Amino acid sequence: xxxxxxxxxxxxxxxxxxxxxxxxxxxxxxxxxxxxxxxxxxxxxxxxxxxxxxxxxxxxxxxxxxxxxxxxxxxxxxxxxxxxxxxxxxxxxxxxxxxxxxxxxxxxxxxxxxxxxxxxxxxxxxxxxxxxxxxxxxxxxxxxxxxxxxxxxxxxxxxxxxxxxxxxxxxxxxxxxxxxxxxxxxxxxxxxxxxxxxxxxxxxxxxxxxxxxxxxxxxxxxxxxxxxxxxxxxxxxxxxxxxxxxxxxxxxxxxxxxxxxxxxxxxxxxxxxxxxxxxxxxxxxxxxxxxxxxxxxxxxxxxxxxxxxxxxxxxxxxxxxxxxxxxxxxxxxxxxxxxxxxxxxxxxxxxxxxxxxxxxxxxxxxxxxxxxxxxxxxxxxxxxxxxxxxxxxxxxxxxxxxxxxxxxxxxxxxxxxxxxxxxxxxxxxxxxxxxxxxxxxxxxxxxxxxxxxxxxxxxxxxxxxxxxxxxxxxxxxxxxxxxxxxxxxxxxxxxxxx
Numbered sequence: 059x060x061x062x063x064x065x066x067x068x069x070x071x072x073x074x075x076x077x078x079x080x081x082x083x084x085x086x087x088x089x090x091x092x093x094x095x096x097x098x099x100x101x102x103x104x105x106x107x108x109x110x111x112x113x114x115x116x117x118x119x120x121x122x123x124x125x126x127x128x129x130x131x132x133x134x135x136x137x138x139x140x141x142x143x144x145x146x147x148x149x150x151x152x153x154x155x156x157x158x159x160x161x162x163x164x165x166x167x168x169x170x171x172x173x174x175x176x177x178x179x180x181x182x183x184x185x186x187x188x189x190x191x192x193x194x195x196x197x198x199x200x201x202x203x204x205x206x207x208x209x210x211x212x213x214x215x216x217x218x219x220x221x222x223x224x225x226x227x228x229x230x231x232x233x234x235x236x237x238x239x240x241x242x243x244x245x246x247x248x249x250x251x252x253x254x255x256x257x258x259x260x261x262x263x264x265x266x267x268x269x270x271x272x273x274x275x276x277x278x279x280x281x282x283x284x285x286x287x288x289x290x291x292x293x294x295x296x297x298x299x300x301x302x303x304x305x306x307x308x309x310x311x312x313x314x315x316x317x318x319x320x321x322x323x324x325x326x327x328x329x330x331x332x333x334x335x336x337x338x339x340x341x342x343x344x345x346x347x348x349x350x351x352x353x354x355x356x357x358x359x360x361x362x363x364x365x366x367x368x369x370x371x372x373x374x375x376x377x378x379x380x381x382x383x384x385x386x387x388x389x390x391x392x393x394x395x396x397x398x399x400x401x402x403x404x405x406x407x408x409x410x411x412x413x414x415x416x417x418x419x420x421x422x423x424x425x426x427x428x429x430x431x432x433x434x435x436x437x438x439x440x441x442x443x444x445x446x447x448x449x450x451x452x453x454x455x456x457x458x459x460x461x462x463x464x465x466x467x468x469x470x471x472x473x474x475x476x477x478x479x480x481x482x483x484x485x486x487x488x489x490x491x492x493x494x495x496x497x498x499x500x501x502x503x504x505x506x507x508x509x510x511x512x513x514x515x516x517x518x519x520x521x522x523x524x525x526x527x528x529x530x531x532x533x534x535x536x537x538x539x540x541x542x543x544x545x546x547x548x549x550x551x552x553x554x555x556x
Contacts, residue, residue, distance in 0.1 A: 075189065079157045079298045084121035084474075086153040087114035093152065100187070103457045106121045109135075109297050110146045115268060116293055117150070130266040132292045134284040136274040137330040138299030140306060143271040144177055147240050148184025150269065152216050156190050158265070161236040163214035166251070168243035168272075171217035174198070175244045179214045191239070214238075219247060224254045233261040246268035249490045249509035252280040274332040277343045278487035279509055282332060297332040309313070338489035340462060340500075345469045346485050351477030359385035359474075363417035363530040367522035368407055369515045370425040371396035378514040380407065382414060383523040386473050390481075390516065400428035400483040408436055418528040422518065423447075443525040445518075455499035457525070462488065462500060464524035465517070484514040496522065 064446040066542035082089035087106075095101055104385045114131060120131040137143065147165065154161045165181065182196050182414070195202050195209075202213035230237060231278055238260055241247055257520035259266050272281055272294075284292045299305045310328050335342050362385030371378045373396070380392040397403055407429070409420055419440040422428055426442060433440045454460040465473070475481060487509050493499050506514050 076314065081156040084127070085118045086150060087111060088385065089153045089157060089399065090114060090149045091310070093156065093190065094184070095189075097186060098305035104304070106149075107302055109137075109295075109302060110142060110149070112295070113146060113269075114149070118287050121265060128263050128264065128270060132284075133267070133269045134281065134292045134294050134299055135269075136245075136281075137269050137271065137297035138271065138310075138326075138328040139298055141299055141302045142304075143242065144180035145184060145268075147177065147242065147271070148181040149238070150238065151181055152190075152202070152269070153430070154236060155194065155212065155214060156188070158236040158271070160208070160212050160232060161230070161238070162211070162232045163238040163240070164230050165214065165216050165240040165242065165249065166219045167241070168246035168465070170505075172243055173216055173218055181214075181216075182224045191462065191539045193436075202327040217249045221248050221250055224248075224250050229262050230255075232264060234263050236265040237267070237409055239266075241270040241272075241468075242271045243374070245272040245274060245276045245279065246509075247279075247281070248278045248508045248511055253511065259502075273327065274330060275336060275486070276509075277336050277339060278333055278483050285332070291396070298330055299328045336489070337489060340488045340490040341466055341469060343486050346475070346482060349469055350477040352472075352474035354387050354405045354474045354529055356410045359387040361530075364405065364414055365418050365523040365527040365528050366391075366411055366414070366416040367420045367519050367525075368426065369422045369427065369428065369519040369522060372425060372513060373513065376547070377515050378403065379515040379519040380410060381516070381519040381523065382410070383417065383520065384470060385406070386471060388473065388475050388520055388523075390476050390478065390519075393516075394458050400432045404429050404436065404438075407440070408438060410434065411438070417530050418526065420525045422522060422524045431462040441526050443522055453498055453510050454498075455497040457491055458521070459500050460489075461521035461524050462490075462517075463498060465521050468524070477518070480512075481516040482519075483510050486516065488517065505522075 076093060079089075082092065087353065090106060098103060113135065116133065117131060120129075121127050135143075141436060141487065151165070156165055163200055165173075165177065167177045173308075177390060178198060182201070185191060185194070185201055186196060193204055195204055198216075200215045205212065236479050239255055241255075255268070256445050270284065274282070274285075276282060280288075285294050285296075300307060300310050313324055313328060319329075322335060325333050326333040331540065333339075334344065342547070362384060364384045365381050368377055368378065368380045376396055378392075378394050378397055382389045383390055392406060405422075407419060412418070419433075419438070419439055420443050423430075423442045423444045430440050430442045443457065443458065443461075445461075447457040449455065449457050449460040451460050451463070454463065484506070487506055491499050491501060503513065
């Protein structure tokens, strides 16, 4: 009897734990209050923070409603620093795994370094503190069940994202069970990853919880749009670090003195608000908002030369874009998938050149050399522009930076842009950096492509319209007459012959 009693007691304890887990299946707040050793060890002087309770409560209320339970709940929180985001991720993942056999969780972060050095260690720390920690294996890339045969189906994975392999996030399905998706520092995760993640919401009769945290560092991208364009679909909130228990209030006071509470730095790092202009953002969001869909009277632009430009597609999923700018007015004339038929593209450009009586045509040299060659056979004089070429401005690293800064100058002057979502996000996502010798430079195009999920061909085409000085055909004629006068050209004999 003495040998059986301890075993029986142990079984009773496990039965009690399982009963509690069943009770808290749809209540992550009650689970968190019960499952962790609050008041002991590392948690001796800690408690669940108010904002964390609010998120856990929102999940509970959603899952407790039978009519909403199998609708995805989408939660986004923008915040300042030090509020305990990773700790909450650990709480949610622990609850998700403990209270549902076969639950699946995927977590990613803005960078692999952030994921491996910050998110994973913090989540693992919380997972190992819970009362059920011994039921699961913990590794650097996953937390998974010790139950034989359940290792692959009952687990939480930590996955770095890649714009070149977004399908890693497309395959998370768990019909009839539970899915939890977490994005840490979601502001810097590419839109393409968000798009494929949405595919995980299609399973019927499934609890689907998608949580995104982040400092609101960027004024563009899907994280920003959770609070703007898509706000009716998301449970959103902005958290001021000064209002959170246990944060470094003295540091925030110093930042307030240094930068001012209304500065973009303080808004992003402390108040959890999106900036008027991101730290490296080239085009001010307010300026782009004013330019989008703006109407100009004819007398405001018809005096200026017409410049046609073409930005050919670089890769298979890119677009070829043709635009025309006259003064401050911009039109998108054509967008088409990548087209390797240079003669066909040249014919399109020539058609627009004649139709609009264009004064100059500029084409990106990257994939445009064949187009320009085809144009020469049609007696066309088109300008081939190398984005990587030397700038005519001393403060610019290359031609690309120069052209983009030219567009920014036009924006300040009152540029009128088409009302186009793709162009809008290309512009507000574009960043500007400086080289060691102080010259302006744009990050590689691939970086922007990772943010918006595609190549910024429209803004590239608009930038091309600023590549070379252009005069109208009348201005060119007047210039020739002035030159003739300077050479004392006498047209009398020619007029007599006529």
